[in-house]
Amino acid sequence: MSDKAKIAVDAMGGDHAPQMVIEGLAAARVLYPGVRFVIFGDENVLRPMLASFPELDAASDLVHTDEVVTSDCKPSQALRRSRQSSMGLALQAVKDGEADVAVSAGNTGALMALAKFILRTMPGIERPALVAPVPTLRGESVMLDLGANVECDTRNLVEFAVMGAAYARTVLGLSRPTVALLNVGVEELKGKETLREAADILKQASHIPMEFVGFTEGDAIGAGAVDVVVADGFTGNIALKTAEGTARFMGELLRRAFGSSLLAKIGYLFARRGLRQLREHLDPNNHNGGVFLGLNGLVVKSHGGASAEGFKTAVITAIDMVEADLIRLISADLPDVPGHEEEAGAA
Amino acid sequence: MSDKAKIAVDAMGGDHAPQMVIEGLAAARVLYPGVRFVIFGDENVLRPMLASFPELDAASDLVHTDEVVTSDCKPSQALRRSRQSSMGLALQAVKDGEADVAVSAGNTGALMALAKFILRTMPGIERPALVAPVPTLRGESVMLDLGANVECDTRNLVEFAVMGAAYARTVLGLSRPTVALLNVGVEELKGKETLREAADILKQASHIPMEFVGFTEGDAIGAGAVDVVVADGFTGNIALKTAEGTARFMGELLRRAFGSSLLAKIGYLFARRGLRQLREHLDPNNHNGGVFLGLNGLVVKSHGGASAEGFKTAVITAIDMVEADLIRLISADLPDVPGHEEEAGAA
Incomplete structure (x- = not known):
């Protein structure tokens, strides 16, 4: 099943993007040859990079955008003007069902704000949370x-x-x-x-x-x-x-x-x-790959300073989440929380 | 001036008390030969230990008490029934001006509660705080x-x-x-x-x-x-x-x-x-020797698990605090906090 995952990738987020993103994707693809990627970012930069990884290239769709969320962008600014950024479009792809999960190494606050706005919280969940392995x-x-x-x-x-x-x-x-x-x-x-x-x-x-x-x-x-x-x-x-x-x-x-x-x-x-x-x-x-939990869609946050190896780990986390059907797992548990079902119903 | 410091010691607090307390005091006394100690605890146990350190013995007054604050004692319990404990008496000695500082490796919550009750907070300070070097x-x-x-x-x-x-x-x-x-x-x-x-x-x-x-x-x-x-x-x-x-x-x-x-x-x-x-x-x-700041008296908290070496470090911290006249230093700074003097005066 994991081999069928389709992953939306913000190619422009992260200190060493987009080089480490493309190399990380190529490394992940070797492990999961059936996975497909939709890569969002600057075509002029990304096209030549992808040319070095023909198998990744064949497994990917490239969607061009000029817009990038910078590392000093505030969440409120991101909401106002970054919907068409590589980050925003990757999240929109999940919303539209064109991808199973979005992965970004970009600005955490902006990613959270855009993800919450575009994907919305799951029924019964008041606030999403960022989780990561330690x-x-x-x-x-x-x-x-x-x-x-x-x-x-x-x-x-x-x-x-x-x-x-x-x-x-x-x-x-x-x-x-x-x-x-x-x-x-x-x-x-x-x-x-x-x-x-x-x-x-x-x-x-x-x-x-x-x-x-x-x-x-x-x-x-x-x-x-x-x-x-x-x-x-x-x-x-x-x-x-x-x-x-x-x-x-x-x-x-x-x-x-x-x-x-x-x-x-x-x-x-x-x-x-x-x-x-x-x-x-x-x-x-x-240990890379924080996940925003509680949204109507999977979003994986890579460390901003991740290397290609680190971004690969984040992509593997994303594939694991899709495979496990994490959102369904969470939805299944929530009604069992004492007092939660009624509260959620009343809200 | 440090050579004149008089230190009230809770000899019964800490995982390895009272042995490490007495050994720590003996080691501190070598460095500060003029310092005097008032040691609170079980005379039957402490008297033979002090006999091994004649110079410490000569620099110390031993005050007997049977009562000890246990490590699982709640702050409220300590307030009700531990005023006559080795910890309570050490704090009382500071309150009564018989010592310049109290040192204890005992239960932190109980020490805080007893210290606040016995010594009270400084004028203008709402809450004491525990500080330590890292x-x-x-x-x-x-x-x-x-x-x-x-x-x-x-x-x-x-x-x-x-x-x-x-x-x-x-x-x-x-x-x-x-x-x-x-x-x-x-x-x-x-x-x-x-x-x-x-x-x-x-x-x-x-x-x-x-x-x-x-x-x-x-x-x-x-x-x-x-x-x-x-x-x-x-x-x-x-x-x-x-x-x-x-x-x-x-x-x-x-x-x-x-x-x-x-x-x-x-x-x-x-x-x-x-x-x-x-x-x-x-x-x-x-790095031993947390200090409760904001009380009308100096209280140094040693790690509960401190060794003799650690307790010695806590005693040296205590001597430093007395020497620097820490309470006066704090009192001198507080009126300079914008809006603080009026607030403190109004309270």
Whole structure:
């Protein structure tokens, strides 16, 4: 089934676009030879690049647009004037049923705003959320919301938990992922009221294929203590970036440690194989592919700084989402959330 | 002046108390031979331990109490029944002017509650905050609030910035530390309204010896981009614990990398000196000593899991705070916050 996926691609978004986009698509196509691409962007630049990858070229339709969403474009600006951009057209292709999923490495805020405007939220979902895998000691967990919603209420958090669990079943391949709310302590009385209320609701949601385990703390993320870490978009964004920053900081200290003396350099040579595995495990390009959950259509967000390898990972995530029929999975779970069906009906 | 400091010590708080407390005090006394200690705890246990350190013994008064605040004690419980505990009595000694500062490695929530009740907040300060140094690529920054206040308003954040800057001048030895609010983006329009309002006020606070630089993001903490990172207690706690968890996770991956083969083990032997520096830089025992800011008295919180070395670091922090007269520093800055004096006067 994955071989039938049709992927709308914003070729112009990302720090190293469009070169890394085209190379990433070519690499993904080798793994999934039946997948088809609709590529949006500047034909004059893209045509010669595609010529270097004849098999990708044959599997792709190229749709020209001059318009690009810049990295400093505000969401409100994007809504006003970027509907015809490579990003906007890729989302429109999903809306029109011409593609199963859109992939972009462009401006996150603009992508969120355009996706919400063009695709709209799913029935019963108040706010979409951005979810992504994070590396842990046990492999990978997933975390959401990573910044789509700065302020969240109880209902948003409950929806994020249900959507995150569906995503984890797809991406992590688990039948019943563990889910927890990120808090300042694991005791029931800790933290904000919205978190306690969301926990009370999720405790009753035992029909959903997930294991709600209560609260988790910041230091449990790296340990991989739970499969799905749920937070409001402000907290999730701070936690994700703090983890990335700490990993970068330690990587730099490590680089300095190995450069500090001739002996240390020799040590590096001996240990480099083990260290390469460490680096690969932490490389953001190997964990690329955030997904906007809760929309009437699949949208995958690649890191802006992704390499071709990273963009390939994002495309594979997109194919996985199509294959798993993620939107149907989420729709199927939502009515099982206590009190949710009535609320959604009333809204 | 530091040689005259008198330190009230909760000898019973912390995972490895009281042994690490006594050993930590003995090590600190060697560095500051004129400092005096008032040690609160179980005489039957402490008397024989002190006998092993005759010089510490001579510099200390031992005050017996049977009562101990346990690690699972709730703040409300501590307030009801732990006033006569080793923790409560140490705080009371500061209140009564019998000591200049209290140091405890015990239960944070209980310490905060008891400290607030016994010492009260400074005139003009609405809420105390927990601040601590964090290791960065540039050395150390300080971050607050680390969990004393789950919900914060604009005024709280402004007070935290001013208090954090005074602490950074003392601990980091900077005359004009850079200060930023932790947010999901650096642009002025990003994040929560309380953050934007606090930024507007802090921009005008140019008389205070600090450089307010606006917003900072989670990944800038490890880079050491600013000296003082200001957040509400929920966000600060999540960021601190996420950073600690990520560092632990990477340390474990590194341990595995070096244990993965004989070659890797040989590599470790060559590189161990550089790696030891890395470990020392990250060792929480070298960055120990959170301080409760905003009370009518100095209170230093050691990590609960601190070793003797860590407790020594916390005691040195306490001596530094006394020497710098931190409370006076904060009091001197507060009236310079725009709109603060009137507010404080009206309250």
